[in-house]
Every structure is written in structure tokens, then in C-alpha cells.
Amino acid sequence: xxxxxxxxxxxxxxxxxxxxxxxxxxxxxxxxxxxxxxxxxxxxxxxxxxxxxxxxxxxxxxxxxxxxxxxxxxxxxxxxxxxxxxxxxxxxxxxxxxxxxxxxxxxxxxxxxxxxxxxxxxxxxxxxxxxxxxxxxxxxxxxxxxxxxxxxxxxxxxxxxxxxxxxxxxxxxxxxxxxxxxxxxxxxxxxxxxxxxxxxxxxxxxxxxxxxxxxxxxxxxxxxxxxxxxxxxxxxxxxxxxxxxxxxxxxxxxxxxxxxxxxxxxxxxxxxxxxxxxxxxxxxxxxxxxxxxxxxxxxxxxxxxxxxxxxxxxxxxxxxxxxxxxxxxxxxxxxxxxxxxxxxxxxxxxxxxxxx
DNA sequence: TTAGGGTTAG
Numbered sequence: 001x002x003x004x005x006x007x008x009x010x011x012x013x014x015x016x017x018x019x020x021x022x023x024x025x026x027x028x029x030x031x032x033x034x035x036x037x038x039x040x041x042x043x044x045x046x047x048x049x050x051x052x053x054x055x056x057x058x059x060x061x062x063x064x065x066x067x068x069x070x071x072x073x074x075x076x077x078x079x080x081x082x083x084x085x086x087x088x089x090x091x092x093x094x095x096x097x098x099x100x101x102x103x104x105x106x107x108x109x110x111x112x113x114x115x116x117x118x119x120x121x122x123x124x125x126x127x128x129x130x131x132x133x134x135x136x137x138x139x140x141x142x143x144x145x146x147x148x149x150x151x152x153x154x155x156x157x158x159x160x161x162x163x164x165x166x167x168x169x170x171x172x173x174x175x176x177x178x179x180x181x182x183x184x185x186x187x188x189x190x191x192x193x194x195x196x197x198x199x200x201x202x203x204x205x206x207x208x209x210x211x212x213x214x215x216x217x218x219x220x221x222x223x224x225x226x227x228x229x230x231x232x233x234x235x236x237x238x239x240x241x242x243x244x245x246x247x248x249x250x251x252x253x254x255x256x257x258x259x260x261x262x263x264x265x266x267x268x269x270x271x272x273x274x275x276x277x278x279x280x281x282x283x284x285x286x287x288x289x290x291x292x293x294x295x296x297x298x299x300x301x302x303x304x305x306x307x308x309x310x311x312x313x314x315x316x317x318x319x320x321x322x323x324x325x326x327x328x329x330x331x332x333x334x335x336x337x338x339x340x341x342x343x344x345x346x347x348x349x350x351x352x353x354x355x356x
Numbered sequence: 357t358t359a360g361g362g363t364t365a366g
């Protein structure tokens with residue numbers, strides 16, 4: 001008797017474009033933009049087909065990778081296929097703004113208005129709200145939402161206009177637009193950077209009372225705030241709290257703590273955290289290594305700095321200009337300068353060999 | 357019934 005053949009993956013029914021877009025959209029939301037592009041290329045457009053959504057997700061991914069050239073070439077496909085770009089213009093405006101190309105963003109915005117068939121909406125204005133004002137948006141009868149207000153609050157906080165931030169906060173609530181965790185994160189982070197960690201803690205409590213759970217960003221900002229004041233035990237307490245709440249821990253969380261310990265010359269604790277994050281599968285970046293090398297140099301432990309220097313290379317993390325600068329400065333400050341400079345030359349030579 | 361805008365380090 002013949003056994004029924006198993007269907008080959010290529011013979012199975014292909015997903016619909018909508019289903020494919022949903023998957024692609026989720027990958028983009030996780031900020032895996034390169035994966036979106038390779039996924040798109042691999043799936044073979046001719047087999048599934050693509051629509052306005054697919055191409056917009058693709059353009060958005062190129063925008064976030066600072067590859068506006070590719071974004072614009074995908075836009076060409078719209079015209080070739082006779083598709084209406086619609087919201088895609090907003091994506092492109094955002095792409096230009098991400099590259100600080102404000103003139104091109106404004107030009108595209110004007111083209112959008114003149115084109116007639118793709119008028120700007122709340123998302124377009126939300127994208128431009130950092131550079132422009134809400135006045136025009138209101139005059140056109142387009143209501144701002146929580147994202148628009150969060151952008152505005154972030155903008156005024158950066159300018160140190162605390163009163164203005166409060167005014168926007170009250171204004172949004174009066175319009176029944178309620179702040180969410182990201183809005184509060186802007187406030188928490190600003191307070192922490194201003195050294196007002198207790199006030200930031202108060203905002204977190206108020207968050208919690210209103211049924212909003214703090215997230216990784218909230219805890220990272222708080223930890224950074226305590227680290228800045230040298231209150232490492234409190235920073236550590238926040239870290240324990242976020243772990244107990246099951247909040248996702250990322251490279252930035254560890255970076256905040258490691259930075260804190262290094263700045264306060266607690267190198268053993270900093271190194272333990274480096275080991276811990278590696279065990280969790282989090283890959284320390286060059287900035288974390290530089291912080292640690294700097295920490296060791298500042299406490300005069302050049303040998304440990306040297307060891308870390310080798311270790312980072314063994315892990316595939318190549319030292320950058322800053323790493324060399326940190327080590328160089330430390331060598332200059334010690335009487336071991338001449339002896340160490342030979343080592344430095346050797347490292348530099350090896351680095352060039354790796355590049356070449 | 358799928359796409360575009362807001363927050364954290366160095």
C-alpha cells in the first residue's frame with residue numbers, strides 16, 4: 001500500500017496578503033526592520049502578491065534603517081502598479097525627519113496638500129507636531145490624540161518648560177484624552193534627569209493607582225535617576241521590583257545599572273551584571289564595554305581593563321575610537337605610559353588587520 | 357479588515 005505523501009511546504013495553500021501583512025506588521029512593531037525586508041524578499045512577491053499595506057510596511061522599515069533611497073524606490077512601485085500611496089506619504093515624511101531632513105519632509109508635506117487625493121490626518125500631524133504647532137491641526141478640525149500630546153509634552157520637557165508640560169497634561173485630560181504609560185514615561189524620565197527621583201517615584205505611584213502598569217522604560221528611567229544620585233541600593237531595588245513584576249529586562253536596563261556602578265567605582269558589582277546579562281542572552285554593546293573599561297581605568301586597574309579589552313574582542317565586539325581614547329587617557333595618566341603604549345600599538349594593528 | 361506618528365543608555 002502506498003503511503004500518502006506529505007505536502008511539501010511550497011505546495012501548501014499560500015497565506016492571503018492580509019495575513020501576510022499582519023505577520024509583517026508584527027515583525028515591524030518589534031523593530032526587526034531588517035527581518036521585515038528579508039522576509040519580504042524571501043516570500044517571493046509573485047507568489048503571494050503585495051498591496052499598499054505591504055509596501056508601506058516595507059517603506060517604513062527602510063525609513064527606520066535610514067535607507068531613504070530604498071524607501072523612495074519602493075514608492076516607485078506604487079506608481080508602476082497604479083496604487084494610491086495614501087498613508088505612505090506620512091511614513092516617508094517620518095523617514096525624512098528621522099534623518100533630520102526637515103526641508104524634504106516639509107516639501108513632501110506640501111506636495112501631499114497640493115495633491116488633493118491624500119490629505120494629511122492626525123498621524124501626519126502627529127509626525128510633524130514636534131516641528132510645528134497644534135494650531136493648524138485644530139483649525140482644520142483634526143483632533144489631537146494621546147500620541148500628539150505625548151510628543152508635545154516630550155518637546156516642552158526637553159526645553160525644560162515644566163509648566164507648559166503640566167498645561168498640556170491638564171489640557172488633554174480636560175478633553176478626555178488620557179495619558180498612557182508612554183506619556184508618564186516622558187514625565188518620569190524628565191524628573192529623573194532633573195535629579196527629582198522622589199517626585200518621579202511619586203508619578204509612578206500615581207500611575208499605578210490609575211491602573212497603568214509601569215513598563216521597562218519606566219523602570220529604566222527610575223534606575224538611571226537613582227544611579228545619577230549615587231543611590232545604588234535604591235536603583236537595585238527598582239531592578240528587583242521590575243523582575244518580580246515580570247517586566248521585560250533589556251540591554252538598556254543593564255546599561256543603566258552598570259553605568260551607575262562604574263561611576264561609583266563599584267566594579268565588582270558592574271562586572272557581575274555584565275555576566276548576568278550575558279547569561280540571559282543579552283548581548284552587551286560597545287557602550288557598555290566602554291563604560292566598564294573606563295571604570296577600571298578610573299580606579300587604576302589597568303590590568304582588568306586590558307583583560308576586558310581582550311574579552312570583548314573574543315566575543316566579537318570590536319573596540320571603537322572611544323575605547324582606545326579611554327585606555328589611552330588612562331595610560332597617559334600613569335607612569336606605565338611608555339610600556340602600555342606598545343600594547344596599544346599592537347591592539348591598533350590587530351584592529352586594522354581585522355578591518356582589512 | 358491587514359499599513360503610517362509618541363517614551364529609556366552611551
